Amino acid sequence: MAKGRVEIDRERCKGCEVCIGACxxxxxxxxxxxxxxxxxYAEAVLPEKCTGCANCALVxxxxxxxxxxx
Amino acid sequence: xxxxxxxxxxxxxxxxxxxxxCSHGTIHKIVAEVIAELGxxxxxxxxxxxxxxxxxxxxxDIDWIQAAHGRACAVASAVKRLxxxxxVFTYQGDGDLSAIGTGxxxxxxxxxxxxxxxYVNNAIYGMTGGQxxxxxxxxxxxxxxxxxxxxxxxxxxxxxADMVAQLEGVCYVTRQSVxxxxxxxKAKKAIRLAFENxxxxxxxxxxxxVSSCNSGWKMSPVGANEWMxxxxxxxxxxxDIKV
Amino acid sequence: xxxLKLIKGNEAVALAAIRSGCDGYFxxxxxxxxxxxxxxxxxxxxxxxGMVVLxxxxxxxxxxxxxGGASTGKRVxxxxxxxxxxxxxxxxxxxxxxxxPCLIVNVQRGGPGLGTIQPSQADYWQxxxxxxxxxxxxxxxxxxxxxxxYDFVFDGFDxxxxxxxxxxxxxxxxxxxxxxxxxxxxxxxxxSADELGDWCVGVGKNNIITSLELDPQVMEGRNLALQxxxxxxxxNEVRYEEVNTDDAEYVIVAFGSSARIAxxxxxxxxxxxxxxxxxxxxxLWPFPYKRLRQLAGSVKRFLVAExxxxxMVEDVRLAVDGCVPVxxxxxxxxxxxxxxxxxxxxxxxxxxx
Numbered sequence: 001m002a003k004g005r006v007e008i009d010r011e012r013c014k015g016c017e018v019c020i021g022a023c024x025x026x027x028x029x030x031x032x033x034x035x036x037x038x039x040x041y042a043e044a045v046l047p048e049k050c051t052g053c054a055n056c057a058l059v060x061x062x063x064x065x066x067x068x069x070x
Numbered sequence: 071x072x073x074x075x076x077x078x079x080x081x082x083x084x085x086x087x088x089x090x091x092c093s094h095g096t097i098h099k100i101v102a103e104v105i106a107e108l109g110x111x112x113x114x115x116x117x118x119x120x121x122x123x124x125x126x127x128x129x130x131d132i133d134w135i136q137a138a139h140g141r142a143c144a145v146a147s148a149v150k151r152l153x154x155x156x157x158v159f160t161y162q163g164d165g166d167l168s169a170i171g172t173g174x175x176x177x178x179x180x181x182x183x184x185x186x187x188x189y190v191n192n193a194i195y196g197m198t199g200g201q202x203x204x205x206x207x208x209x210x211x212x213x214x215x216x217x218x219x220x221x222x223x224x225x226x227x228x229x230x231a232d233m234v235a236q237l238e239g240v241c242y243v244t245r246q247s248v249x250x251x252x253x254x255x256k257a258k259k260a261i262r263l264a265f266e267n268x269x270x271x272x273x274x275x276x277x278x279x280v281s282s283c284n285s286g287w288k289m290s291p292v293g294a295n296e297w298m299x300x301x302x303x304x305x306x307x308x309x310d311i312k313v
Numbered sequence: 314x315x316x317l318k319l320i321k322g323n324e325a326v327a328l329a330a331i332r333s334g335c336d337g338y339f340x341x342x343x344x345x346x347x348x349x350x351x352x353x354x355x356x357x358x359x360x361x362x363g364m365v366v367l368x369x370x371x372x373x374x375x376x377x378x379x380x381g382g383a384s385t386g387k388r389v390x391x392x393x394x395x396x397x398x399x400x401x402x403x404x405x406x407x408x409x410x411x412x413x414p415c416l417i418v419n420v421q422r423g424g425p426g427l428g429t430i431q432p433s434q435a436d437y438w439q440x441x442x443x444x445x446x447x448x449x450x451x452x453x454x455x456x457x458x459x460x461x462x463y464d465f466v467f468d469g470f471d472x473x474x475x476x477x478x479x480x481x482x483x484x485x486x487x488x489x490x491x492x493x494x495x496x497x498x499x500x501x502x503x504x505s506a507d508e509l510g511d512w513c514v515g516v517g518k519n520n521i522i523t524s525l526e527l528d529p530q531v532m533e534g535r536n537l538a539l540q541x542x543x544x545x546x547x548x549n550e551v552r553y554e555e556v557n558t559d560d561a562e563y564v565i566v567a568f569g570s571s572a573r574i575a576x577x578x579x580x581x582x583x584x585x586x587x588x589x590x591x592x593x594x595x596x597l598w599p600f601p602y603k604r605l606r607q608l609a610g611s612v613k614r615f616l617v618a619e620x621x622x623x624x625m626v627e628d629v630r631l632a633v634d635g636c637v638p639v640x641x642x643x644x645x646x647x648x649x650x651x652x653x654x655x656x657x658x659x660x661x662x663x664x665x666x
Binding site: 115125131132136146149 | 518522
């Protein structure tokens, strides 16, 4: 059971990938599909490993990420 | 589960016009958080520059004045004098503050205006398409230094923060970044201290945020952050310059 | 007892600023208007009315301080002289574009360039034709006495706030440096926080002051709104003074200091039996086109007397539209014409320019 959870506003996301490198447990990746603006967006591909540390959200320039933690 | 992070309350729903991965968005977020945490959203007046962050007023839900190129510190000086109880800050890029606005910046610093200056230094003119700025590193290629900045033609990169730290009216100068979670936390603390200083009437606080401009530098966002660590930080050293 | 003082025009501006409820003055020294800032610093109004007085590092900073101060909805002003006003051009355009009220005093000297510190009226075009980039106007008040330099501070603030536009008082080194008796009856306090508008920053409404708009349709809309304001000003705010125009065959048109000299020329002409009148535009924009057009139906000739190479004369010719001849009498570079010079020019014997 994951200790944390992220929710990414895919329409706000510009696919800059800064969050991906900031994740200490490497659960984020860029999607293969694109959003309404044509950007591939960040998504949690290994959500069960999320610790809810919020590092991804901290560095997200567009405020796309919400984080929950136990 | 408990929500531990969400978009700052004062950040509007408008999608920011910045390029993917631009540091401006992250800096906007922490400015919005600091204002909310201090509970001063109804008494804070921001002054936006000319440059990429000209539209800062669309993204943080407070009072804003859009200033002429380089003149933000003059505008903010008058606002603070006329509204001494308000929190007044400028948000400026390096093209705005370190080139055309050098005079207004230095004199606001020297007068010890009780304002905070957020200075976003990405060593290039972003909005106009990547021209050389006073802050451009030696050898760095821009559209107006296509062969790389040459000191015999263009002079040297300009360390504004180190210069204003010499002025009596300035109480706090620091150089931060926002490219990692740890740096975001530190930069936020610095901006909070700058705001607290202004509210306490201690003089001018100057927070430089060394930033990337991946479009102007012609790199990927992540690549630009790495390049910044390797090339910008050795010259623009992070940390407090005057406390 | 009426409060009378013998003071310089520049001192009158400083005293009027304090007494008109001005909240902030931001300026930079330049001859021949430095007495305004000097007088304010001497009087220390921040200890009495709470008015802020700040010596800026340049005219560029001054006008941008005015821009910031005006954004707070308060009465703010600056003063300078010709080269300094040129430096303020960008800021004035921003003030007009953002719909901000303020008062700018230009105590003119001769140009171009560094020119001279002697008086001139060579900034007429700069003042009334916008004086910076973009389609905008300033209301321009031209004082002809020290009393008017005092009164037009009050009137200038009233007009600026009525229409939310920059207002310029276009004086010159003669009126600014001259000493005259001034009745200082008018006085009013600074506004309280409750009296400020709801459009400005600092009133808790999350307002945005900007002249920027990238959507061309919206930007055209803003321009049209400005033009509607200007039309309203043209309809309501034209001010001028006439002397002996009832039976006049010849009318001299002159503003500010020139009007004082021209009024003596009228007396000289009348003494010789020549039917001469004077029209003194008080607002240079909006300009009294309609009245001049009316007069063109009854007079034989106009003479525009101004201390420049011929600037207001173009507006008089526009008004008269070729109905009758419009001549010009001018001096430049700090030189001043005499009443006799104007009279000779009127009789057709003058040298002209």
